């Protein structure tokens with residue numbers, strides 16, 4: 001596809017995505033669908049999960065952005081991992097006090113809390129031309145900003161992808177992109193380095209970026225994106241008992257998933273460890289990325305089990321949360337594709353065949369008060385049903401939908417039916433498709449909603 005066609009296609013997609021609610025969005029993977037988000041750095045502040053990503057956009061007319069087109073930063077947060085709040089844009093590239101104007105080069109950021117203040121670190125091209133990227137800092141009283149931006153970049157540091165670690169009273173800045181990655185201790189003011197940066201040792205050869213360090217059971221995990229020879233971008237890690245090293249290389253966390261770059265972060269939230277990364281789910285183009293998350297598990301000896309990316313992602317949606325059923329845990333005799341018609345917002349389940357099912361793990365029914373379930377569906381014929389079952393395709397039926405003609409396979413209607421008996425607690429939900437006459441296409445499903 002040539003560049004013009006691609007831009008036209010993406011602009012159309014973008015127009016539809018922009019129709020979605022701007023402030024609160026509900027999704028599994030990708031986590032948000034109303035804008036492109038890359039390089040997700042996740043942090044937990046006061047019990048709430050925040051993500052500090054960068055923003056990909058289609059280059060505006062006349063702008064040549066051969067690598068990425070990244071004009072600024074938004075912040076997102078969630079309570080349950082299913083509904084995300086967009087806190088809005090906190091910094092535009094033309095507001096960087098020391099930055100080059102109209103550079104569209106706001107790459108991967110990070111944010112960390114020290115005392116009662118939040119420090120936001122970001123790379124940008126400097127107007128003095130002294131480096132490819134310098135790293136700036138902003139300070140705020142709130143994790144969602146607004147931030148007061150420091151007038152100058154951090155002296156003595158050049159490179160991309162700042163990753164921060166606060167360990168007791170000591171703070172460290174990791175950064176870099178290339179054969180070498182670096183670490184420097186920060187002064188208490190969090191705005192200056194306290195000593196010359198050193199190279200992080202023991203890393204395998206090949207291009208590396210996206211340093212992210214966390215501590216678990218007294219072990220420091222230095223994780224990074226690594227272009228593995230003959231494979232492309234992977235996520236790898238090394239461990240040490242000291243934040244500055246020496247480190248021991250441990251292997252890969254994620255194999256190459258053809259996502260272009262693989263910037264990531266790892267946090268523990270509500271007793272579960274989560275890997276954040278990005279892919280190009282919405283655009284199909286590696287410079288318009290969307291952030292994702294999946295659970296990550298450790299072995300007894302502290303090493304990390306490789307993560308396989310899923311559509312279902314993280315979170316336990318509850319009553320009132322939209323269940324994007326097309327972001328399935330497993331699927332049988334059915335498929336997913338982009339929605340079209342009067343509801344072009346993401347994906348749908350389609351080609352639903354008799355005996356087919358789609359399973360969506362972890363739905364919290366709460367105290368047993370759920371009384372109705374709503375399905376957003378489209379259908380071009382009148383024969384068939386689908387059941388909502390608990391835990392497996394032969395599990396208890398809690399609701400049955402008669403398939404009705406909605407005006408066509410791309411014409412969407414919202415139909416509500418009763419939940420026939422009380423359900424409590426967390427269950428996997430399985431939608432099973434039926435048709436007595438062996439029709440091979442029963443219904444198109446966009447989302448489900450369970451309510452009191």
Ligand code: FUB
Pocket residue numbers: 038039054068107108160161209210261262263
């Ligand atoms: O998003 C721009 C750059 O691509 C990031 O800074 C890198 O980590 C890579 O994801």
